[in-house]
Amino acid sequence: MDNKITSLFKTKYPIIQGGMIWNSGWKLASSVSNSGGLGLIGAGSMYPDVFREHIQKCKKATNKPFGVNLPMIYPQMDELLDIIIAEKVKIVFTSAGNPKKYTDFFHENDIIVTHVVPGVKYAVKAQEAGVDAVVAEGFEAGGHNGRDETTTLCLIPMVKKEIDIPLIAAGGIGTGEGMLASMILGADGVQMGSRFAASEEASSHVNFKEEIVKAQDGSTQLTLKDITPVRLIKNKFYDEINQAIINGATLEQQKEILGRGRAKKGMFEGNLDEGELEIGQVAGLIDSIQPVSAIIKAIITEYEQALADINSRKYHF
Ligand code: NDP
């Protein structure tokens, strides 16, 4: 496959692994890159020293391109930027903030910048800021999500109409069929999170991975819309916060119930009752925990089979 995304990132496939907090350490990122995709280290859950260590280990584990995901609301951004420059990271995905802030800085340092957006106006803003590519992430996605609840099926063609730079689809894509569908809608590549969270190499707790495998349709829901919208598996913590919201809890009361470090508790420590379990709707299609190499191989096989089916009589009227 040779297209705008494989040319931009110098990868074999236009498949990017989401930089998910607590899931995306160096093992996952390097395995994805070694298997022909683009692996991303998720900086959001890493203190600066941890972040540096993961980059250094990733560089040792792969000689293929890899990148980092930086949520701009991170409290010590300047320290992370220094590490990125010192360690010569060449690909950065930014999210949760204004892309105007750092894009010029990254380009001055010869770094490719991709920005993650949940809606058309943010995509246009990212293009105006000069980013090299945009990830448009729909309502189906796990973790933090847009307030407008636009689904990937609608978001991708809407964004495609408004921007010229390479477009990566995210949210609800976990299979080769989903990848082909996204590309038919106008994407040049895909970013997948959930399918890689259920990989052997993800840094998350095995309890969390097993919960992903158990998930069905309706197992996840977007909540905490007054604080930061986030899609979670409906566990005990979800029920507690959801009931409080239904009962009219104030913002302060919701923040108190949320507390601190819930994502770590759920995904990293494997506390399935008290933690946040951030995963996308596509978890309902994931039925085993596999090594990354097998996941990417399966996605490519599914993609090629779906493409062959489209070209055969199957879809002709
Ligand atoms: P903030 O209140 O933090 O916004 C700060 C500034 O950054 C605003 O000028 C805002 O633009 C801009 N901005 C924020 N996010 C983006 C973005 N993705 N692309 C371009 N500009 C952005 O932001 P909100 O809490 O209102 O969140 C904005 C959106 O980002 C929401 O849909 C939210 O759910 C999502 N988000 C995504 C996260 C992720 O990691 N993927 C994490 C947190 C939020 P403006 O004034 O035009 O709104």
Ligand code: NDP
């Ligand atoms: P909380 O405020 O509840 O807790 C902070 C967590 O982040 C703690 O577990 C802490 O680890 C860890 N952490 C890592 N580095 C730092 C640092 N420099 N300063 C403070 N804490 C740090 O936040 P959340 O767990 O909900 O979210 C953490 C980050 O991840 C945020 O930036 C958030 O926007 C981002 N995020 C991004 C998502 C995405 O979709 N891209 C999804 C969800 C969150 P410890 O417990 O060891 O102190």
